[in-house]
Amino acid sequence: MIFVYIGSTILVAAFGQRIHVPVARIAVYVGLALLLSVGPVLGLGSDATLNTLADAGIFVLLALGLNIVVGFAGLLDLGYAAFFAIGAYTYAMLASPQFGVHLPFWVLLFVGAALAGAFGIILGSPTLRLRGDYLAIVTLGFGEIVPQVFQNLTRFTGGPNGIAALDFPSLFGRSFGTAAFPYYEVTLGLIGVALVTARNLRSSRIGRAWMAIREDELAARHLGINTTRMKLAAFAIGAAFAGVGGVVYAAKLSLVSPDLFQFQVSILVLSMLVLGGMGNIAGVVIGSLVLTLVNQVILPQSNVLAQAAHLPVNLSNAHFFIYGGILVAIMLFRPEGLLPSAQRQAELHESVQADGV
Amino acid sequence: MHEFFAQLVNGIALGGIYALIALGYTMVYGIIELINFAHGDVYTLGSFFSLTILGALGVSGEVRGPLLIVDVGVTIIGAAMLCGIVGILIERLAYRRLRFAGRLAPLITAIGVSFILENVMQVWRGPSPVAFPAVFPTHIYNVGGVGISLLQLAVVTLAIGTMLLLEFFVHHTRFGQAMRATAQDREAATLMGIDINRTIALTFFVGSALAGLAGFVSGAYYQSTWFFNGFGAGLKAFTAAVLGGIGNLAGAMLGGFLIGIIESFATWKLGGQWSNVTVFTILVLTLVFRPAGLLGEVTPEKV
Amino acid sequence: MLQVEGVSRSFGKLVALHDVSLRVDAGSIAGVIGPNGAGKSTLFNLITGLGRPESGTIRFSGKRIDGRPTYWIACLGIARTFQNLRLFPHATALENILTGEHVRLRSNLLEDLVRTPGQRREEEQARARAFELLHLVGLRRAANVRAAALSYGDQRRLEIARALASRPRLLLLDEPAAGMNPVEKDGLAELVRTIHRTGMTVLLIEHDMRFVMGLCEHLTVLDYGERIADGVPQAVRENPRVIEAYLGSELPA
Numbered sequence: 001m002i003f004v005y006i007g008s009t010i011l012v013a014a015f016g017q018r019i020h021v022p023v024a025r026i027a028v029y030v031g032l033a034l035l036l037s038v039g040p041v042l043g044l045g046s047d048a049t050l051n052t053l054a055d056a057g058i059f060v061l062l063a064l065g066l067n068i069v070v071g072f073a074g075l076l077d078l079g080y081a082a083f084f085a086i087g088a089y090t091y092a093m094l095a096s097p098q099f100g101v102h103l104p105f106w107v108l109l110f111v112g113a114a115l116a117g118a119f120g121i122i123l124g125s126p127t128l129r130l131r132g133d134y135l136a137i138v139t140l141g142f143g144e145i146v147p148q149v150f151q152n153l154t155r156f157t158g159g160p161n162g163i164a165a166l167d168f169p170s171l172f173g174r175s176f177g178t179a180a181f182p183y184y185e186v187t188l189g190l191i192g193v194a195l196v197t198a199r200n201l202r203s204s205r206i207g208r209a210w211m212a213i214r215e216d217e218l219a220a221r222h223l224g225i226n227t228t229r230m231k232l233a234a235f236a237i238g239a240a241f242a243g244v245g246g247v248v249y250a251a252k253l254s255l256v257s258p259d260l261f262q263f264q265v266s267i268l269v270l271s272m273l274v275l276g277g278m279g280n281i282a283g284v285v286i287g288s289l290v291l292t293l294v295n296q297v298i299l300p301q302s303n304v305l306a307q308a309a310h311l312p313v314n315l316s317n318a319h320f321f322i323y324g325g326i327l328v329a330i331m332l333f334r335p336e337g338l339l340p341s342a343q344r345q346a347e348l349h350e351s352v353q354a355d356g357v
Numbered sequence: 358m359h360e361f362f363a364q365l366v367n368g369i370a371l372g373g374i375y376a377l378i379a380l381g382y383t384m385v386y387g388i389i390e391l392i393n394f395a396h397g398d399v400y401t402l403g404s405f406f407s408l409t410i411l412g413a414l415g416v417s418g419e420v421r422g423p424l425l426i427v428d429v430g431v432t433i434i435g436a437a438m439l440c441g442i443v444g445i446l447i448e449r450l451a452y453r454r455l456r457f458a459g460r461l462a463p464l465i466t467a468i469g470v471s472f473i474l475e476n477v478m479q480v481w482r483g484p485s486p487v488a489f490p491a492v493f494p495t496h497i498y499n500v501g502g503v504g505i506s507l508l509q510l511a512v513v514t515l516a517i518g519t520m521l522l523l524e525f526f527v528h529h530t531r532f533g534q535a536m537r538a539t540a541q542d543r544e545a546a547t548l549m550g551i552d553i554n555r556t557i558a559l560t561f562f563v564g565s566a567l568a569g570l571a572g573f574v575s576g577a578y579y580q581s582t583w584f585f586n587g588f589g590a591g592l593k594a595f596t597a598a599v600l601g602g603i604g605n606l607a608g609a610m611l612g613g614f615l616i617g618i619i620e621s622f623a624t625w626k627l628g629g630q631w632s633n634v635t636v637f638t639i640l641v642l643t644l645v646f647r648p649a650g651l652l653g654e655v656t657p658e659k660v
Numbered sequence: 661m662l663q664v665e666g667v668s669r670s671f672g673k674l675v676a677l678h679d680v681s682l683r684v685d686a687g688s689i690a691g692v693i694g695p696n697g698a699g700k701s702t703l704f705n706l707i708t709g710l711g712r713p714e715s716g717t718i719r720f721s722g723k724r725i726d727g728r729p730t731y732w733i734a735c736l737g738i739a740r741t742f743q744n745l746r747l748f749p750h751a752t753a754l755e756n757i758l759t760g761e762h763v764r765l766r767s768n769l770l771e772d773l774v775r776t777p778g779q780r781r782e783e784e785q786a787r788a789r790a791f792e793l794l795h796l797v798g799l800r801r802a803a804n805v806r807a808a809a810l811s812y813g814d815q816r817r818l819e820i821a822r823a824l825a826s827r828p829r830l831l832l833l834d835e836p837a838a839g840m841n842p843v844e845k846d847g848l849a850e851l852v853r854t855i856h857r858t859g860m861t862v863l864l865i866e867h868d869m870r871f872v873m874g875l876c877e878h879l880t881v882l883d884y885g886e887r888i889a890d891g892v893p894q895a896v897r898e899n900p901r902v903i904e905a906y907l908g909s910e911l912p913a
Contacts, residue, residue, distance in 0.1 A: 076461050078468075126645045132460045133392050134644050137595065141637035144592070152630045197773060204772035204783070208759040215748035222708060222746075224734035224763035224826055233769060263588070267468060274465065317484065321476035327469025331462050332454055 037188055040181055051180035054252060056292035057187030058245050063272040063288040064194045064281070065241020070270070071279035072202060073234035074214030075128070076136035078266055079143020083239040085261035086119055087112035087246020089150055092163040092256040098156075105169030109247050116243025117236040124235040128228055143266050151258035162257025169251050176251075183252045190244060191285075198281050201237070210234055264319070268295075271323040274330050277337020286339060294322060362503040364625045365618060370509040370578065372617020373516035377571035378594035379601070379609035380523060381444075381564030387604035388540045388560045389456065394467035395447055397591015398474035399440050399565045403572020404582035405482055406436040408489060417490050429492060429573075436573050437566035444565025445558050453554070471588075478584035486583040489576035512574050519567060520610045527606065532559055540604070589633065593620065596640040602653025611651065661686040661861055662707070662738075662830055667716030667726075669702055676702040678885045679716070684830065684878075689852070689862045691872040694882035695905060700865040701743060703882070704834055708740055709733045720830070735763050739828035741819045743835045743865075749808035753799055753818050756807050757790040760825030793821040797851065813844045817851065824855065831855065833864035837871045849875050869906070873897065881905070 040050055062084060069077045090112040094103045103111070127138045150157045157163065168175045169182070176182040201207045209230045212220035221227050250256045268291065276287025303315045330337060378400050385393045410432045411417075420428050451470050455463040493508040527533035535556045538546040547553055575590070576582045597616040601608025616636060623635040643650065664682040668675070677699045684690045692700050706713050709730035718726040725733050739760075748756050765786060771779040794800045797817040802810060807818060816836060823831055833852070837845045845868070852875060856862055866872045872879065872893070879896045881889040883905040889896050896902055 074461070076464065127641070130644055130648060133390075133464050134648060136461070136464055137392060137599075138641050138644050140592070141596075141640045145634050145637050145641075148630070148634050152634070200773055200775055201769075204775075204779070205762060205765045205767050206769055206772050208755060209762055211751055211755065212748055212759045212762075215750060216746050218710075218730075219742070219746035219748070220759075221730040222734055222740055223760050223822070224731050225759075226731045267472065270465070270468075317479055318476065320472045320479070324469040324472030324474075324476065328451055328466050328473065329469075331458075331466040331469065332451065335458070335462060 033192065037185060040184060047180050050184040052292070052296050054180050054184040054187050055296065056289055057184065057191055058249050058252075059269065059272065059292050060191050060285055060288045061187065061194055061245040061248075062242055062269045063276075063284045064191070064198050065238045065245070066269050067238075067273055067279065067281065067284045068198060068201070068210075068241070069234050069238035070273055071284065072207060072214070073210040073231055074132070075231060075234065076132060077139045077235070077238065078136050078263075078270070079139035079141070079146070080238070080242055080269055081261045081263070081265035082139075082143045082146035083116040083120060083242035084246045084249070084265065085146050085150060085256075085258075086116045086239075087243035088250035088256045088260070089157060089163075089246075090115050090243070091247040091250040092166055093156065095167040095251070096163055097165060098158065098163050102167055105167070105247070105251055106171075109244055112243040112247035113240040114243070116246065117240035120236040120239030121232055124232045125228075128231040128235065140263070140266075143263060147258040147261045150261075158257075160258060162255060162260075164255045166250055166254045166256070168254070178254075183248065187248060190248065194241060195281065195285075197237075202281070206230065206233065264323075267323055267327075268319075271326045273337075275326050275338060277339050280337060280339055283337045283339035287337070291322075291326075295319065359502060360625070362501075364621045366503060366505055366509055368618030368621030369614060370512045370617070371621055372597075372614035373512040374571050374575045374578065374613075375590070375594045375597045375616050376516050376610045376613025377519060377567050377574065378590060379597040379613045380520070380606060381568045382591075382595050382598040383601070383603055383606060383609040384536075384560050384564045386598070388536060388557060389452070389463075390460065391452060391463045391467065392595065393447075393452075393561075393564075394464065394591070395470040395474055396564065396568055397587030397589075397594065398471050398478070399443055399447075399587070400568040400572045400575075400590060400594075401478060401582065401584060401587035402443060402474065403436045403440045403569030404489065404576040404586065405478060405487075405572075406439045406569060407432050407573040407576055408482075408487065408582070410435045411490055411492070416492060418492075419494050420492055421494055425492070425494070433570055433573050437569040440569025440572065441562040441566035444561040444568075447565075448558055448561040453557075471591075475584055475588070482584060484584065486581045489580045489582055491580050492577050508578055512578060515570065515574060516610070516613070519570065520606065523563070523567075523606060526563070532556070536560055592640075593636050596636055596643070598650075599640060599648075600643050600650055602650030605650065605652045608650055608652035661721060662863065663717075663719040664703070664707070665717050665719070667703070667706060667713040667718065669699075669706060669711065669713050675885050677706070677713075677882075680882065680885070680887050681716075682880050682887070682890075684861060684863050686829075686861055687859060688878060689856050689864070689876050690878040690880070691876035692863070692865050692880045692882060693867060693869065693872055695867065697884075698882040699885040700867075700882055701834065702885075704740065704832055704865060707733075707832065708738060734826065734828075737826075737829035738832065739823035739826050739830070740832035741816075741823050741834055741836060743838060745815055745819055747807040747815055747819055747822070750806060752804045752806055753794060753810065754787075754790055754803040756818060756822050757793050757825045758786055760822035761786050761789065763826045790825065793824055796824075796854070797821040813840060813847075816840070816848070820851065820855070824860075828860075830861045830863065833862065835865055835867070837866060837868055845871055869897075 039045065062080070066077060066080050069075050091108050093099060094101045094108055094111065095105065123139070123142050127135055130138060151160050168177055170176060171182070209220065209225045212223065212225055213227050213230060217227055272288040272291050273284055275291060276283030276285070299315050299318060306315060378396065381396050382393060385391060385396070411428070414428055414431065416428050447470055451466050452463055455466060493511060496507045497504045498507070527536060535546070535551045536559070538549060538551055539553055539556045543553060593616055594613065597612035598609045599612070600615060601610065601612030616639070619639065620632045620636055623632045627635065662684040664680060667677055667680050669677045680699070680703065682692070692703060694700055705711055706726065707718055709725070709728050709732070712727035716726070717724060720733070720736055720738060723736065725736065748759065751759070765782055767779040767782055791800065791803065794803055797820060799814060799818055799821065802814065807815060810818060820833070820836065836852070837848055840848060849871065852862060864872070864876070876893060879891065879893050880887060881896055881902050888901045888905060889899040
């Protein structure tokens with residue numbers, strides 16, 4: 001089941017952009033969306049599979065958000081997990097017995113996005129003038145501070161234990177409960193929104209401004225682009241994506257604790273981007289699916305196999321090695337990511353047509 | 358008042374360790390403008406190498422008399438050499454190819470190297486803290502009512518001694534001159550006949566060797582180490598380098614001691630759980646308000 | 661249109677500009693010439709907000725612009741090219757020009773996000789205008805080629821097109837003919853004349869005297885950061901101080 005999903009996504013990503021007849025392309029997208037959304041209603045996919053996919057979906061969401069910051073605007077954010085944490089704690093504090101506040105999930109999606117975005121602006125406004133590598137370190141520092149603060153403010157956040165027994169979301173009076181299916185559908189819907197957002201922004205005035213900042217910031221300023229403001233927009237939008245991801249994550253897990261938002265999470269999401277190709281929307285989706293698959297399916301399975309064969313290895317600790325290996329290998333040998341950029345080729349094709357007219 | 362001085366001494370010793378690590382950050386940044394993210398992990402490797410060497414020497418506890426100097430000397434030199442070699446390897450395998458690839462690609466690679474090193478150490482020495490023999494005698498000197506241990510004296514002496522040696526090395530040797538020339542203008546340095554690759558490799562060797570030294574010192578000081586030690590310590594040492602003015606050796610030293618003292622006082626006054634937050638807040642504030650650091654110069658943007 | 665008055669700027673002990681004044685009238689083509697290191701680029705940088713003069717003022721259409729942020733000055737209507745080409749290398753020629761239109765486009769974040777009809781119309785117009793500019797600089801067929809893949813001469817022309825995309829009132833060209841062969845230079849001079857005929861005011865920096873002589877209506881000569889001559893090309897060429905400054909490097913032809 002999970003392979004069908006990922007396989008079809010890869011197919012679309014690889015070929016969808018090469019199909020020039022818009023109707024055919026749209027048909028492929030609609031077909032995929034239907035398969036993904038209606039399939040489970042018809043009983044396709046076990047609860048465990050949907051659970052894995054829902055988790056993967058949250059990371060797709062995070063990766064799409066970070067892609068706006070790193071891939072589009074070229075700002076290396078190493079503390080992205082902080083915004084994820086802010087979204088998750090928003091839900092945890094406002095939809096749990098912690099303070100007796102029980103706001104609906106659907107409202108908190110927006111609140112989480114807004115709060116994370118606001119923190120993005122607060123962090124970004126003084127720091128976005130810094131050079132790229134300094135900015136990366138500042139965001140890293142921020143990423144260390146946020147979970148630590150959540151851990152220390154025990155009175156509000158439950159300290160190291162975090163907050164448990166969060167409300168289940170509900171729709172039309174029906175609670176989501178613990179089944180994976182509704183979370184899966186919600187995640188899917190949010191990914192749809194995120195995809196459209198990312199695509200629309202990229203090929204518009206603001207997307208071009210980000211490209212300009214990424215490619216040559218000084219030249220960008222000379223074209224009248226208010227680079228600080230545009231960077232801030234990228235930062236806030238990326239943070240808002242993470243905020244939404246955090247709200248869903250907390251609701252699905254029904255629990256938050258500071259250790260869920262460590263530096264490794266930021267680097268995991270960064271590895272997803274790097275693997276799929278920074279700036280490449282389809283690549284980012286595939287990169288995050290592949291890495292989640294590795295983490296949640298391949299590593300545990302290999303471990304079971306290794307133990308069955310009495311091999312003295314414990315692969316459950318190999319995450320660091322895999323993320324690190326991806327970052328180093330891709331940067332050294334294939335900095336554009338694994339997925340070849342079909343879009344550039346398509347554009348080259350279109351150029352011949354456009355000129356022929 | 359007594360507690361104040363005790364914390365001050367504590368902070369200075371801690372700062373000595375940070376200063377040693379910060380020197381490596383600042384040297385590498387000075388020459389190739391790379392935040393060598395893996396530097397903190399080389400420092401942890403230094404602790405583990407020291408542990409291995411001490412084991413080979415049969416040291417499992419306090420050593421007294423001249424033997425202390427021999428054992429410590431052998432361990433320090435061994436750990437520093439090994440770390441230096443690791444540093445050269447990292448530069449050769451991971452960074453050299455990316456020397457002209459902008460700022461972000463090498464930084465991302467450095468993070469990757471850091472993760473790989475951490476994983477390797479985790480497999481090598483396990484995921485939990487490992488005990489480190491208390492090599493130094495627990496003698497405590499009473500200076501005006503404040504207890505200063507032999508160990509603390511050793512840390513500070515080592516840090517300052519290394520710093521002086523390094524200053525001499527950078528300003529009065531041919532390699533040092535090559536290093537400074539390369540840092541200032543790589544092309545001009547090439548024209549002057551300086552072997553850039555060798556100079557950069559040497560910089561990594563020296564910086565990493567200092568991290569190895571720091572690894573021994575911190576192991577002996579805390580009597581334990583673990584694979585993830587370098588992440589936090591590296592970040593704090595980097596903060597120290599930035600605070601002092603990155604690229605500036607004296608600045609790294611000053612920054613290291615300041616950060617050590619600040620962390621020590623934050624732990625005392627606010628509680629240990631706030632010490633990291635305090636240090637990282639200083640990092641953010643320094644970068645925002647005085648990115649050139651305390652001793653650095655503001656450089657204009659190149660067009 | 662542009663008035664530079666008594667501007668000085670130094671970097672450490674090096675005096676890059678000392679008490680330099682300059683006027684560019686609307687609709688003219690003016691040039692700043694001088695040997696390497698005379699302070700020409702520093703002057704351009706100060707005009708576009710890269711650094712602030714230590715003394716003196718810079719006015720554009722009567723407004724003080726010295727010390728203002730670069731993007732703000734660009735929004736007022738000053739566009740420029742760079743001595744060492746600063747295109748967006750991985751973006752196509754078309755994308756480069758569309759980015760140049762940034763200040764003319766009105767769509768905001770939300771409109772971009774949901775693609776309102778107004779935003780779509782504006783994008784259509786932007787593309788049409790970009791193709792016109794590509795046509796003007798002879799790069800129409802290269803619309804979807806990455807900037808980095810274009811020949812050097814084409815890159816120079818593309819950078820001019822990108823600068824024009826913002827519909828500036830003043831165009832600054834920083835050594836536009838640098839590195840070009842004589843044929844390319846002639847083509848470039850023709851292009852600058854064409855642009856000028858549309859009513860554009862042009863200020864350019866060059867050290868190729870021949871190129872400037874045939875093109876500019878007014879010349880300012882800098883040497884070691886000081887203005888040593890100012891006037892119509894013919895008069896400037898015969899100025900003994902100019903001849904002296906150029907002696908040993910390039911004699912005015």
